Amino acid sequence: MSRPRRLAPVALLLVSALTLVGCGSDEEPAAGPSSEAAAEAEAGQSPPEPDTDAPVEDDTSLVDLLRSAGVDDDLVNRLGEVGDANGYGLGEGVETSLEERQGLAAIQIDTCRDVAVGHRTWEGIQASDVSSGGTEEQAAAMADFLRKEFCPDVAPYKEAPLPKQTLDGPEEDAREGRGLGSPISWWDSRYRRVSWSKECAAQTGQPIGDPVAYRLSDDAVVCATVPPAEQLKEHLISVDVVFAEPAGEKRALEAALSLLPLDAVAEDETEGTNPDWSYLEGGCLNVNIQSQRLKDVVDGLKKDAEPWAHAVYYSDGATSDGAVGPYTGKIKQVSLSTGRNDPTDSGDLTC
Known part of the structure; x- marks a missing residue:
C-alpha cells in the first residue's frame, strides 16, 4: 500500500x-431513520415529520x-x-x-x-x-x-497532555490481538505513552487527526493517528515503528511481529521503489505477514478484513511523496498496516 x-x-x-x-x-x-421511526413504519404508522424550523448547527x-x-x-x-x-x-x-x-x-x-x-x-x-x-x-x-x-x-502543533496510565496490562486484548487492530484502552494498559511531538514528529510528519505515541522498547516507539471513522475509532489499524538508530531486518521483523497476534508469520518480501511522479529517488522493502487471528480481530472493525498485515521498511523514512532514500537493509522506520500489499499488474511495488 x-x-x-x-x-x-x-x-x-x-x-x-x-x-x-x-x-x-x-x-x-449513511444517515437513516432511527430504529423508533423504522419500527413505526413497519407497524403502519407514519414517522413524525422532521422539524424544518429547527436551527442547523454550522x-x-x-x-x-x-x-x-x-x-x-x-x-x-x-x-x-x-x-x-x-x-x-x-x-x-x-x-x-x-x-x-x-x-x-x-x-x-x-x-x-x-x-x-x-x-x-x-x-x-x-x-x-x-x-x-x-x-x-x-x-x-x-x-x-x-x-x-x-x-x-503558524503556531507549533500543540499536543494534549499525556494521560495517567496503569501499566502491566495483558499481553493480548480481548480479541487475542497484540497491537494492530487493538483498542487504545489496551495500548494504554500495555505501553507507556510518550510525547508524539518529541518522538515522532520529525519522522512521520504532521498528523491529520489525533496522534498517539507509545514506548515499544528501549530502542523504538510506536507512532500512530487515531482513525476518524466511527467503526474504527479508538482502534489502531496502521502504525509506524520508529527506531532510535537504524536496525537490522531481523530486529525490524521482531518489532512488527510483537504487534501482531501470536500466529503471525512472515510469508514473502518484495522490494519497492517510489512512483514515477515522485521527485525522490527512494526505495523500501515490503514484507507480507499472514495471521488468521488478525482477520478475526479486524473483522468487527471494517469491511473486507483479511488474514494479512504488511510491514514496509524504510532506511531513512517516508513522506507523502515516497521513501526519502534508497533501501539499504538498515531500517529507521517500519510502517505496519492491516491487509496484504502486492505489486501492481506491471509488477512494480511502490513505496
Whole structure:
C-alpha cells in the first residue's frame, strides 16, 4: 500500500482539504431513520415529520483548526490570492471563496509544521508541486510566500497532555490481538505513552487527526493517528515503528511481529521503489505477514478484513511523496498496516 501523495497545485487540493477537515469519514454509515421511526413504519404508522424550523448547527471545525494555529482571515485571503494566481485553487486566475481558501490554508499549515520539525524541506516541497503539474515559477511563488509570510504566523502543533496510565496490562486484548487492530484502552494498559511531538514528529510528519505515541522498547516507539471513522475509532489499524538508530531486518521483523497476534508469520518480501511522479529517488522493502487471528480481530472493525498485515521498511523514512532514500537493509522506520500489499499488474511495488 503506497502512501497517499500530497495534493499540489490543482483543483483537487481544495477538494481534499474541505473533505479532510470537518467532514465525516466515507466509512461511516449513511444517515437513516432511527430504529423508533423504522419500527413505526413497519407497524403502519407514519414517522413524525422532521422539524424544518429547527436551527442547523454550522460545522466550525475548519475555522477552529485555523484559529488554533493562529491563522486569521486576513492571512487566509493573502494565501488565497497567491494560490489563485499560481493554480493552487480552481485554476490559474480563478478567484476562490473564503471557505475554499480556508481549505488551502489548512493544507499549508501541515506543510509549515512538517518543515518546522524537519520532516520535509522547501526544496522538496517545490519539487513535489512541480511534479504534480505546477511550473517552477508557480511552486517557487507559493513556497516563497509560505516561508516568508504564512509559516512564521503558524503556531507549533500543540499536543494534549499525556494521560495517567496503569501499566502491566495483558499481553493480548480481548480479541487475542497484540497491537494492530487493538483498542487504545489496551495500548494504554500495555505501553507507556510518550510525547508524539518529541518522538515522532520529525519522522512521520504532521498528523491529520489525533496522534498517539507509545514506548515499544528501549530502542523504538510506536507512532500512530487515531482513525476518524466511527467503526474504527479508538482502534489502531496502521502504525509506524520508529527506531532510535537504524536496525537490522531481523530486529525490524521482531518489532512488527510483537504487534501482531501470536500466529503471525512472515510469508514473502518484495522490494519497492517510489512512483514515477515522485521527485525522490527512494526505495523500501515490503514484507507480507499472514495471521488468521488478525482477520478475526479486524473483522468487527471494517469491511473486507483479511488474514494479512504488511510491514514496509524504510532506511531513512517516508513522506507523502515516497521513501526519502534508497533501501539499504538498515531500517529507521517500519510502517505496519492491516491487509496484504502486492505489486501492481506491471509488477512494480511502490513505496
